[in-house]
Amino acid sequence: MARAIFVVEDDPSLQQAVVRVLRSEGYHVDAFGTGELLLHAIASGATPESLSCVLIDVDLPGASGISLQRELIIRCPSWRCIFMSGAVDATEVNTAWKNGAWDFLLKPFDLEELLATVAAVFEQPKTGIEAPEEIDHSTELTTREHEVIRMVTSGLLNKQIADVLGLSLRTVKMHRGNAMHKLGFRHVADLVRYVDSLDSV
Numbered sequence: 001m002a003r004a005i006f007v008v009e010d011d012p013s014l015q016q017a018v019v020r021v022l023r024s025e026g027y028h029v030d031a032f033g034t035g036e037l038l039l040h041a042i043a044s045g046a047t048p049e050s051l052s053c054v055l056i057d058v059d060l061p062g063a064s065g066i067s068l069q070r071e072l073i074i075r076c077p078s079w080r081c082i083f084m085s086g087a088v089d090a091t092e093v094n095t096a097w098k099n100g101a102w103d104f105l106l107k108p109f110d111l112e113e114l115l116a117t118v119a120a121v122f123e124q125p126k127t128g129i130e131a132p133e134e135i136d137h138s139t140e141l142t143t144r145e146h147e148v149i150r151m152v153t154s155g156l157l158n159k160q161i162a163d164v165l166g167l168s169l170r171t172v173k174m175h176r177g178n179a180m181h182k183l184g185f186r187h188v189a190d191l192v193r194y195v196d197s198l199d200s201v
Contacts, residue, residue, distance in 0.1 A: 003122050004052040007031040008038050008068065009084065010061055014107075018055060021111045022118065035060055035068030042075055051078050053102075053121045055114075058085035058092065066092055069099055080121045084109070090155025097192040106159040113169070124186070145179035148172060152188060153195045 005027045009015040015031050022029045030047075032038040035056070041047050054072060058065040069081050083096055086107040093104065103117050141149070144165075151161045162172045176188070185191045 004028045004030075004048050004050075005118065006038055006047070006052065006054045008033075008035055008054065008060065008065070009057045010034065011057070014084075017111070018114065021115065025115060027118070033061075035063045035065070035071070038068070039071055039075070047076075051080070051122065052076070053118055054079055054081050055105075055118075056081055056083050058083050058088060066096055066099075069096060069101065073099060082117055082121070088155075088157060093155040093157065094153075094192060094196075097189050098196060100189050103188070104157045106157045109159075141179050141182055142175075145175050145182070148175040149179045149183075149191070152176060153192050 003026075005022055007015055007018050007022075007029060009018065009031070010033045015033070019029050019031050030041070032041070038047075038054070056065040056068055060068070063071075065083060065085075069083075072079055072081060080102040081096070081100070082102050083104045084107060085104065088104070088106070096104070102121055105114060105117060147165065148161055151164065156164070158169055158172050158176070161167075162169045165172070167175075180186070180188070180191060183191065185194070
């Protein structure tokens with residue numbers, strides 16, 4: 001079966017554009033205007049249980065995107081959630097990260113960025129919190145890597161970080177990836193949850 005993607009977006013024009021570009025890349029795509037419609041499809045057995053990707057608008061009619069994510073964690077734990085949003089709240093972002101969000105796309109996003117983000121979902125194994133037993137604090141992050149990681153864990157998204165620092169989106173992603181690799185984390189969600197666990201001690 002083709003790799004399955006579910007798009008939950010109430011803006012018809014954006015929903016159609018996302019569906020069209022994903023199908024052109026060979027993905028099996030189903031679209032829903034609300035989270036409730038997706039949950040109904042899951043309950044009826046119309047969706048696969050295997051690894052799938054869900055693109056979720058944060059601000060949905062009815063249940064919010066964050067609420068939908070919580071339901072999917074229970075019903076379809078192997079699925080990965082990518083959030084789409086035009087305006088995000090830092091608290092919402094951190095909540096979604098801690099719940100295992102795969103990534104965030106800030107609207108309006110480039111369709112190439114969308115395809116790259118989705119492709120990564122199916123390239124990496126499912127992971128939980130992967131904090132190394134001991135982080136080597138002698139590992140030197142560059143000043144820019146420190147800035148990017150600090151902004152990520154405060155709830156800023158890549159595009160917002162790029163605007164603040166006057167960098168390109170690609171450069172921000174490079175710094176984020178380099179810092180994650182040096183610190184021993186495979187995903188931003190692991191980093192954010194780990195930092196949260198340190199703050200709560």
